[in-house]
Amino acid sequence: MRSATRIADRRGARVEHVGELLRPTIRAMRWTPPLTAACLAFVQVFVQTRDVCPPSAPCVGPEVRVLALRIAAILLALGTSFILDDPTEDTTAHLPTPLWLRRAVRVGLAAPLLAVTWALLVPLAMRSSVDPRPFPTGALTLELAALTIWALAVSASSARFVPEGMGGVAAGPILLGLVAAANYLPRRMALFVLDPQDPRWQGAHDLWRLVLFAAIATLLVASRDPGRASLRRHPHASVAGRPARTGAR
Amino acid sequence: MSIITAGVRQSAPRAHVATRQRSPVWALARAEGGRLVRHPIVVGSIPFCVVTFVLVTWSQAPILSRDDILTGLALLPLAAAVLLAAHLGATRSHRHGTEDLYQGTVTTAGQRTAGHLISILWAAALAMILVVAAMAYLATLRPVGRPDPMELVSGPMVTLLAGAVGVALARWWRAALAGPVAVVALAGLEIFLVWQTSAGRPENDPNPIRWLAPWVPIAVSGDPPRELVVRPSAWHLAFIASLAILAGGIALLRERVRVRAVVTTAAALAVVIVAGSVQVHAPTAAQRSAQADILVHPQRYQTCQTRGGVRYCAYRAYAGWIDRWAAAVTPVLARVPAERRPGDVAVVQTLSVYGSDVGEAELEGSSAASQFGYNPTTDNLGAAISPANRWGRGKDEGLDELAIDLIVAAQAVGLPRRPQDVRLTRAEARKILAVTDPSDRKKAAKTIHAGAPWDYCTSAGQARAVVALWLAAQATSGTESAYRAVLARDPYTVTVTGAGPDTDIRSGVEELNVFGGPMLGELEGLPYRLQIFNFVVRWGKADAYYAEQLLGRPSADVSRAFSRFWAQLTSPSTSTDELVRLLGLRPLPSYEQQLERAGVPSALIESVVKNLTDPSGADPSTVPCR
Amino acid sequence: MTGLDDGNGGKQRVRLQGIEKRFLRTRALDGVSLDAGTGILGLLGPNGAGKTTLLRILATILAPDAGEVRLLGRNPSRSRDRLEIRRRLGYMPQEPGFHRNFTAFEFVDYVAILKEMTHRPRRHQEVRRALELSGLESVSGKKIRALSGGMRRRVALAQSLLGDPDLLILDEPTAGLDPEQRLRFRDMVSRLGEDRTIVVSTHQTEDVAALCQQVVVMNAGRVLLTGAPRDVAEVARGHVWLADGRDPRARLAWRTAEGRHRNIGDAPPGAELAEPTIEDGYLLLVGERAFSEAA
Secondary structure (H helix, E strand, O other): OOOOOOOOOOHHHHHHHHHHHHHHHHHHOOOHHHHHHHHHHHHHHHHHOOOOOOOOOOOOOHHHHHHHHHHHHHHHHHHHHHHHOOOOOOOOOOOOOOHHHHHHHHHHHHHHHHHHHHHHHHHHHHOOOOOOOOOOHHHHHHHHHHHHHHHHHHHHHHOOOOHHHOHHHHHHHHHHHHHHHHOOOOHHHOOOOOOOOOOHHHHHHHHHHHHHHHHHHHHHHHOOOOOOOOOOOOOOOOOOOOOOOOOOO | OOHHHHHHHHHHHHHHHHHOOOOHHHHHHHHHHHHHHHOHHHHHHHHHHHHHHHHHHHOEOOEHHHHHHHHHHHOHHHHHHHHHHHHHHHOHHHHOOOHHHHHOOOOOHHHHHHHHHHHHHHHHHHHHHHHHHHHHHHHOOOOEOOOOHHHHHHHHHHHHHHHHHHHHHHHHOOOOOHHHHHHHHHHHHHHHHHOHHHOOOOOOOOOHHHHHOOOOOOOOOOOOOHHHOOOOHHHHHHHHHHHHHHHHHHHHHHHOOOHHHHHHHHHHHHHHHHHHHHHOOOOOHHHHHHHHHHHHOHHHOEEEEEEOOEEEEEEHHHOOHHHHHHHHHHHHHHOOOHHHOOOOOEEEOOOOOOOOOOOOHHHOOOHHHHHHOOOOOOOOOOOOEOOOOOOEOOHHHHHHHHHHHHHHHHHHOOOOOOHHHOEOOHHHHHHHHHOOOHHHHHHHOOOOOOOOEOOOEEOOOEHHHHHHHHHHHOOOHHHHHHHHHHHHOOOOOEEEEOOHHHOEEEEOOEEOOOOOOOEOHHHHHHHHHHOOOOOOEEOEHHHHHHHHHHHOOOHHHHHHHHHHOHHHHOOOOOEHHHHHHHHOOOOOOOHHHHHHHOOOOHHHHHHHHHHHHOHHHHOOOOEEOO | OOOEOOOOOOOEOEEEEEEEEEEOOEEEEEEEEEEEOOEEEEEEOOOOOOHHHHHHHHOOOOOOOEEEEEEOOEOOOOHHHHHHHHHOEEEEOOOOOOOOOOEHHHHHHHHHHHOOOOOHHHHHHHHHHHHHHOOOHHHOOOEHHHOOHHHHHHHHHHHHHOOOOOEEEEEOOOOOOOHHHHHHHHHHHHHHOOOOEEEEEEOOHHHHHHHOOEEEEEEOOEEEEEEOHHHHHHOOOOOEEEEOOOOOOEEEEEEOOOOOEEEEEOOOOOOEEOOOOHHHHHHHHHHHHHHHHHO
16 A cells, blocks of 8 residues: 555444544535524424414414424425435545445434424424323424434435435425325324324324334435445346456457 | 538528527427426326315215315315426526526526416416316216306416416525425415414304415315305405416516516515405405305295105205205105105205304394204204205215115104104103203203103114115115115124123124113214204114115015005004014024123123113113104 | 456456446446556547446446456455455546535545545645645635636546555546646656556547557447557558548548548548548547547
């Protein structure tokens, strides 16, 4: 080796490596979309859960709060879908740092923003609640996680087909399409149950868990190394290792 | 330089001269319009539109004056898609770095924006095609009513608005996030304006601010007919159209402030303000009372026909439904011996007030006022069967036919029909009062006394109930399927799970050791589908299953047997067991037998059976039909 | 595989055999085989010939559908081998992407981190070296968005030189460079090619003639010729002639600076034959397609 700058292939080096990656990744990431989405989510939750009725006869029930937080979750997911956009994806695809690690660093950097936003949105939605029944914050957080990871998964999957790795451009419409399609599921498989007291609420959130797992799996598959040997082979292609025909003629 | 290249350069100006006289805006609009309607997002939204429209109209006989509004709902996915695609289209040059290339052409940025704006007309045309297709689809399903052209154009206009918003956004906020966020924000705004602003208000006085939403449903709650709601559809169309022009103006002003654009934008803004404020007015007293008159004096607005001895009256727009009602009722009465046919069967349509713009005050004194709070013991809704402004389609038509036929059949076999036909005995009144909350007892005693009307009675165990159920079920193929489906959802067989104190005994959906007994709840609820609230008969499950056995026999045979024993079978004192013997039906195992077979301890069987055999012991408010 | 490099700078650092790659219905590569050792290999071919696909396979970004790839003595279809190859690989894509808010230094430094260079002082030293090699030392503090197109390509070149790779893959590296930059590039690549393998894809036949020891001419996903630049020129021997006008039998002709016409095609008997160039050979090799594109 001519210039001795390459790191050793050590386990401990990975942590150091990730540490070095943080600062440039923060600068490389597109923060405007998630921040804009967070701001809009605050406005939307504030307006939608504002109760003009007297506290003795509130007009904003748990269904409205669920709806407001759900719309906020969709907005946050839309904003987050842009964090994987990387115009250098093709330029840096040949580098030893795997794609999944680069994406994991990006997700890890965006997660605190998302968590803090959500942690502020929930009390904002609940500010005028006089309902003594517990509010299903956990279930809605599950929905947020599933929607966000789906947005990332769609963004990651689209990145290969959209110029300059801008998967976020395709992710927004596709995510909205998926959300719209989910509204057409049969009643017993409904994902978007509004009333926490609805007997379908628990079943719906069991389904949300599956949706989350499917999203994680899709994100992982979409973040595999593009250079790995393709599993798909053409039936007429030659067996690997044997030339199909002589190259020069 | 090659000779060939030089040749090309010489010939180029000639081609340019041929086309330069024409404005590039329309050519650009044509190209962009084609791209827009072929955009995967737009194409992908069409199945959503189709599925939405089919779903919302699937179970209803079409009413064009209601379904025209639903075309607007069905087009919302297309509108959302057009917003996204228009935004992506108008930001394409920025995203793909061709802005510099375009700036070097003779077409200005403003002309390009104008081209994008005009291209939305292609999407609006696509929306209009979908509306026409929807109406053509409904036209094949024997619709009633007449669509409002303003409502039909409203959906395509919302599509136009969405596209213009997409282009305007593209000019002021190019980020790819803008389109999806705008769609979510507009969806949230739609929900907020239409549903949330009316929370806490009376059903008949929804917040008129909902008219600022792109699409406004016929009602915030309930199922009122078009005739009873005030829809400023022309003003709303003007509002949406002017908003679209305003959005277009805002898009154009981004590039260069031109006098024409400023004037157009200002004019559009003025129309937005005028149309917006006119449409958000609550209906006037005159409008409300004009609508109330439709209910107070139905005879002025209805058309009546007599068929097979039955009088049918429908509001003129719904006259086509008389055929549907007659098709259900005629086969019931055809199986009743001619001399026993009731001569006073009448089907007179009413309209659903709930959620309409008619208030209780306007209806004071009319029977329609009871819809605001029907009191079976004081309100007399008249003798006619009164289906409202809905009728099912497909499987649901069978259920609605069955609902109406059960009432006709009950009337034919002499079962009570209305609360006024059920009079409490002294003992029954005493028992009911005994289980009434002591604090309410004194007040309740004013309406619960010997001879007072009562809102339901049980026909369980009476032979005439089996006759009535068979008459209703056999009427049409739809009623028979609906009847069998209702029974399939509520089996007669007793199931026993658990043991000891946790023993759970069920017959179909009913928990036997808690509830009053083996009644077929779904059947008695059927008339509510047609907003008929004053039918009183509750049907026994065993009777229903015997009627199902009869459905397995040739109708003519059953009809002949009924004719022969009509007087006996329709006597209130003839039991179902007697009918079973008389017609040779297969006796159903009693609940006692089923429980014994299931190994239920005899003490428990005793208490369960006591509930079953003595319904009044379990629920004193259930009085037998006399 | 016998005879191949063991990873320490032996002879055959790139060996492809029977490589096939399809994108839906398009056959991008159709049985491509080639070997390359130390030195510079030039890939010539018209647009859509499959050059970029081939380079992406060499850069381990793309896996072939069939055929065998050995790079630096390793098999890139195995993830461990692929990682080792990537540690010794430099790649400059045809259309490099940048974080435009980064300075040239920051961008190359970011790529260095992705190249697992975690020791900051040593990494910065390496980044400066790569920038210097690419002639960017004076603009290293400038934001990429403020750089010209040619400068940006040099930034892309700089990142490919990080870590002094044993295998350097350059896709259209001279596109958009001014004549001086091109000459500097030639100088740099020529020096680098003395002790490593460089694969260069280009449309510039002069670059190939000036730099490459070996040329591969491709068309429609197939290799048409592999040899030295003079072998390409030899293909046109006897097919290039000078005349006072455009010869109707010529498939392509142009007027030279001297005012005579250089005709390419089947030369008529007695024609004044000219010394063929690599460009002439290339044009004849790629045939009708090249002619139609030139037109």
